[in-house]
Amino acid sequence: xxxxxxxxxxxxxxxxxxxxxxxxxxxxxxxxxxxxxxxxxxxxxxxxxxxxxxxxxxxxxxxxxxxxxxxxxxxxxxxxxxxxxxxxxxxxxxxxxxxxxxxxxxxxxxxxxxxxxxxxxxxxxxxxxxxxxxxxxxxxxxxxxxxxxxxxxxxxxxxxxxxxxxxxxxxxxxxxxxxxxxxxxxxxxxxxxxxxxxxxxxxxxxxxxxxxxxxxxxxxxxxxxxxxxxxxxxxxxxxxxxxxxxxxxxxxxxxxxxxxxxxxxxxxxxxxxxxxxxxxxxxxxxxxxxxxxxxxxxxxxxxxxxxxxxxxxxxxxxxxxxxxxxxxxxxxxxxxxxxxxxxxxxxxxxxxxxxxxxxxxxxxxxxxxxxxxxxxxxxxxxxxxxxxxxxxxxxxxxxxxxxxxxxxxxxxxxxxxxxxxxxxxxxxxxxxxxxxxxxxxxxxxxxxxxxxxxxxxxxxxxxxxxxxxxxxxxxxxxxxxxxxxxxxxxxxxxxxxxxxxxxxxxxxxxxxxxxxxxxxxxxxxxxxxxxxxxxxxxxxxxxxxxxxxxxxxxxxxxxxxxxxxxxxxxxxxxxxxxxxxxxxxxxxxxxxxxxxxxxxxxxxxxxxxxxxxxxxxxxxxxxxxxxxxxxxxxxxxxxxxxxxxxxxxxxxxxxxxxxxxxxxxxxxxxxxxxxxxxxxxxxxxxxxxxxxxxxxxxxxxxxxxx
Numbered sequence: 266x267x268x269x270x271x272x273x274x275x276x277x278x279x280x281x282x283x284x285x286x287x288x289x290x291x292x293x294x295x296x297x298x299x300x301x302x303x304x305x306x307x308x309x310x311x312x313x314x315x316x317x318x319x320x321x322x323x324x325x326x327x328x329x330x331x332x333x334x335x336x337x338x339x340x341x342x343x344x345x346x347x348x349x350x351x352x353x354x355x356x357x358x359x360x361x362x363x364x365x366x367x368x369x370x371x372x373x374x375x376x377x378x379x380x381x382x383x384x385x386x387x388x389x390x391x392x393x394x395x396x397x398x399x400x401x402x403x404x405x406x407x408x409x410x411x412x413x414x415x416x417x418x419x420x421x422x423x424x425x426x427x428x429x430x431x432x433x434x435x436x437x438x439x440x441x442x443x444x445x446x447x448x449x450x451x452x453x454x455x456x457x458x459x460x461x462x463x464x465x466x467x468x469x470x471x472x473x474x475x476x477x478x479x480x481x482x483x484x485x486x487x488x489x490x491x492x493x494x495x496x497x498x499x500x501x502x503x504x505x506x507x508x509x510x511x512x513x514x515x516x517x518x519x520x521x522x523x524x525x526x527x528x529x530x531x532x533x534x535x536x537x538x539x540x541x542x543x544x545x546x547x548x549x550x551x552x553x554x555x556x557x558x559x560x561x562x563x564x565x566x567x568x569x570x571x572x573x574x575x576x577x578x579x580x581x582x583x584x585x586x587x588x589x590x591x592x593x594x595x596x597x598x599x600x601x602x603x604x605x606x607x608x609x610x611x612x613x614x615x616x617x618x619x620x621x622x623x624x625x626x627x628x629x630x631x632x633x634x635x636x637x638x639x640x641x642x643x644x645x646x647x648x649x650x651x652x653x654x655x656x657x658x659x660x661x662x663x664x665x666x667x668x669x670x671x672x673x674x675x676x677x678x679x680x681x682x683x684x685x686x687x688x689x690x691x692x693x694x695x696x697x698x699x700x701x702x703x704x705x706x707x708x709x710x711x712x713x714x715x716x717x718x719x720x721x722x723x724x725x726x727x728x729x730x731x732x733x734x735x736x737x738x739x740x741x742x743x744x745x746x747x748x749x750x751x752x753x754x755x756x757x758x759x760x761x762x763x764x765x766x767x768x769x770x771x772x773x774x775x776x777x778x779x780x781x782x783x784x785x786x787x788x789x790x791x792x793x794x795x796x797x798x799x800x801x802x803x804x805x806x807x808x809x810x811x812x813x814x815x816x817x818x819x820x821x822x823x824x825x826x827x828x829x830x831x832x833x834x835x836x837x838x839x840x841x842x843x844x845x846x847x848x849x850x851x852x853x854x855x856x857x858x859x860x861x862x863x864x865x866x867x868x869x870x871x872x873x874x875x876x877x878x879x880x881x882x883x884x885x886x887x888x889x890x891x892x893x894x895x896x897x898x899x900x901x902x903x904x905x906x907x908x909x910x911x912x913x914x915x916x917x918x919x920x921x922x923x924x925x926x927x928x929x930x931x932x933x934x935x936x937x938x939x940x941x942x943x944x945x946x947x948x949x950x951x952x953x954x955x956x957x958x959x960x961x962x963x964x965x966x967x968x969x970x971x
Contacts, residue, residue: 266339281338291322292329292339294669298422298658299328299342299358328358347451349379354828357385357425359451365417369410374441376454377427378462384424384521386431386465387414388458394437407432423519429500430525433458433465469528481533485542485571490564493533494526498560501525509560514730520723523554530567545571555725583767583787589728590783593797597739601804622649623868624711626754628693628741629719631655631663633826634759634817636670637860638716643680647868650685652708654698655719657690664688674856675822693719693737698744710749714867717741717798718759724789731794738798742805756809757867760799762878763792764813777876779803779811803875810866810873815880818853835894838917839902841924842909844895845917850884 266282273279284290289307292300305322306312312323326345332338343360350356359377366387367375373392379385395406411429418426435441435458442453455462482493491509498507501522507513513523527549534546548570550556557563625642629635630653642651655663664681667688671678680686691699698705720734738758745754765775766788779799780786786796802809819825825832838844854862859879866873891911899906912920 278332278335278338280340281332281335282341283337283339291320293672294665295328295345295348295356295358299330300339301325301345302327302329302339328360330361349377349385350381351379351385351424352381352383353424355422355424357422359385362417362421362425362427363387365420366410366413369413371406371409372413374435374449374454376441376449376451378455378458382466384431384469385427386433386462387427388433388435388441388454388462390435390441395434397434397436403434406434423517424521426521428521428525430469431465433461481536485568487564487568490567491560494560494564497526497529498522501529507560511559512729512732513554513558513560514723514726515733518558520555520725523725527551527554534571542571552725555730556727558727558730583784586728586787586793587783590786590793590797593728593732593735594783594800597735597797597801598804601739601742601801623647623713624650624652625714625716625867626652626654626708626712626741626744627716627718628654628737629717631666631670632718633670633674634814634856634859635718636667636674636676637820637857638718638863639667639686640671640676640680641857641860641864643683643685645864645868648685650687650711652687652689652712654689654691654693656692663690674820674824693740694733695740698737698740705744708744709747712744712748712754713750713752714755714757715741715745716757716759716863716867720759720791720795722791724763724791726790728790728793731790735794735797735801738801742801742807745807746805753807755867755873756802756805756807757863757873758798758802758809758811759863760795760811760813760876761792762813762815762880763789764796764799764811766792775813775878777874777878779875799876808873809875811876812859812863812866813876813878814854814859816851816853817859818855820856835898837921838895838909839898841917841920843912843917843920844891844909845914846891846911847887847914849887851887851890852880852884854879854881 267285269279269281273281288310289305291303291305293303294300302325303317303322304312304325305317305320306315312321314323315321316324327341328343328345328348329339329341332340343358347360348356348358357377357379363375363377366372366389371392372389374388374390376388377385378388389406389410391406396402407429410432414427414429414432439457442450442457444450482489495507495509498513498518502518507516507518530553531546531549534542534549537543553566554563557566625648627635627638627642630639639651639653642648653663653667655666658666668678668681671681689700689704693699700708717738719737721731723730742756745756748754764786765780767785768775775785780796781800783796786793799811802811816831818831827833827836834845862877862879866877888911895909895911896906898904899909
């Protein structure tokens with residue numbers, strides 16, 4: 266690296282370096298937007314140590330960020346060994362956030378923690394002694410450093426945000442451990458505060474305790490609760506204004522925010538001297554915030570539980586959910602028939618494949634399935650151009666994100682240099698998909714195939730939280746219907762098996778046709794939103810196909826997201842030394858086969874069907890799959906089968922609960938999963954029951970395309 270020049274120093278860029286032209290470097294994008302510096306061997310430069318698996322070169326483990334305006338300038342922010350790998354598998358680089366917090370003149374030391382946890386926290390050492398046994402003094406100091414923590418949060422990914430409850434003040438009697446040159450030894454300090462850190466997480470995870478320092482509302486009436494909830498949410502979400510009647514999760518709220526908000530509601534109820542309020546807290550279910558995802562809904566629900574406890578039920582009924590689906594259909598289909606009459610000419614020619622090659626608009630190209638779709642499209646000679654449309658990201662330019670996704674799946678990264686490829690960033694739910702007039706008109710005039718693959722994946726959320734996704738589908742439908750092409754574009758939608766989650770399995774296979782009875786989709790908001798989009802496409806009059814996709818397996822090279830439930834079960838089973846036995850059939854499909862099936866329909870000469878159920882044509886039993894998985898894992902790790910028996914699924918769940926309650930750091934090293942923290946037994950049971958339900962869903966004998 267070239268050190269900063271005098272000009273750099275004068276401009277304030279003294280922290281930024283640029284690579285020497287004599288050295289070839291490779292910058293590898295990390296999950297948090299930082300880059301690892303790798304030095305490659307060339308004819309002119311031989312590195313001393315070669316430790317890269319794919320090319321000759323050296324992985325330094327040093328992490329850098331790009332200069333926001335100066336091309337080729339980099340700033341070191343930490344090392345990979347400093348990275349905190351959360352329980353979700355996501356990675357947080359502490360250094361940039363720590364440097365913001367340490368700028369507070371009242372702070373002498375900062376160390377972030379959270380390895381193998383569901384969220385991060387921070388140890389803060391005060392310059393002047395703070396009595397950590399004095400709750401009021403601790404709270405006052407937290408308030409003084411909170412603005413700097415908020416500033417650090419603004420530039421951090423959502424999963425790296427530090428919540429106020431997670432600020433741990435060090436004791437004057439136990440200062441941070443420092444090395445000879447005076448810098449803080451992070452590992453030694455975290456080790457010294459291991460007991461306090463564990464206690465903090467236990468407090469946060471215990472709903473009866475978390476949020477207990479929150480001031481209760483002035484009353485438990487709906488208006489007072491609205492005011493109180495706004496204050497709590499502003500604190501939790503770093504001051505972001507949440508519109509009271511709009512869905513939390515469409516405004517940047519996430520599952521961690523929801524957990525803290527629920528905990529604060531519980532804390533305020535349990536802190537009351539009134540027995541009725543403490544009793545009401547027991548009627549707040551785990552998914553309370555997800556089921557009531559706006560300030561108005563939440564206030565109304567809390568007031569109802571507190572003031573009318575008799576006969577109070579939790580959650581929405583199947584009838585309520587069906588009505589919500591039908592109301593959403595009415596809302597997002599307004600004007601659709603008129604649009605068809607105005608713009609939907611040449612019905613007999615709709616969906617024809619042009620002779621000069623297809624122009625494809627693909628949404629969600631950086632995801633798992635999206636990456637395989639993009640790779641196949643770029644290889645396909647029938648493709649003239651591909652617009653890869655994705656949401657903007659603060660972390661990195663779209664091409665870098667796409668390249669990282671390709672590398673993870675061993676796809677040919679050089680395909681991304683194709684002249685066919687055009688990257689677009691925007692918001693599908695916004696007017697004209699958030700694109701400028703020129704680009705939008707370019708799409709109207711050229712696109713012949715739309716593959717809508719982008720969707721939020723979260724089975725906790727209610728239907729209202731997926732409204733931006735539904736709105737995005739409608740915007741893309743309007744784009745297709747406004748096409749100036751001789752025929753409207755062919756529209757392919759990656760739906761889900763979850764759109765049939767309410768189907769009565771006793772009736773046999775789910776039909777490959779659009780179902781007009783909304784009750785077939787009642788269940789999670791994810792499946793309900795997919796069903797609504799299927800219906801909108803049916804109403805649109807476009808030549809559209811909805812692909813109801815089940816479980817997508819890993820790719821040919823074994824690349825399978827470690828946070829997906831199948832890899833989680835595999836790693837959990839190794840840690841437990843038992844594997845789960847369950848009934849049912851597995852009809853998973855490899856990602857590249859799903860992508861190929863979608864493109865077969867995209868480029869087919871005949872009119873595409875309205876719906877296709879994608880599942881493996883020859884399902885196998887769960888036990889056959891598990892036995893192969895177990896034997897392969899044990900062979901790779903040189904372990905014996907007799908030491909890893911199969912147990913009934915219920916027994917497997919019990920062992921998982923017991924292990925989670927006493928999980929160690931070693932356990933978390935072995936099981937990096939989204940929900941492996943030591944939560945309550947009931948929460949673990951909910952998670953594992955949902956996994957078992959997934960097994961049963963795939964036992965349905967889905968019709969396969971002929």
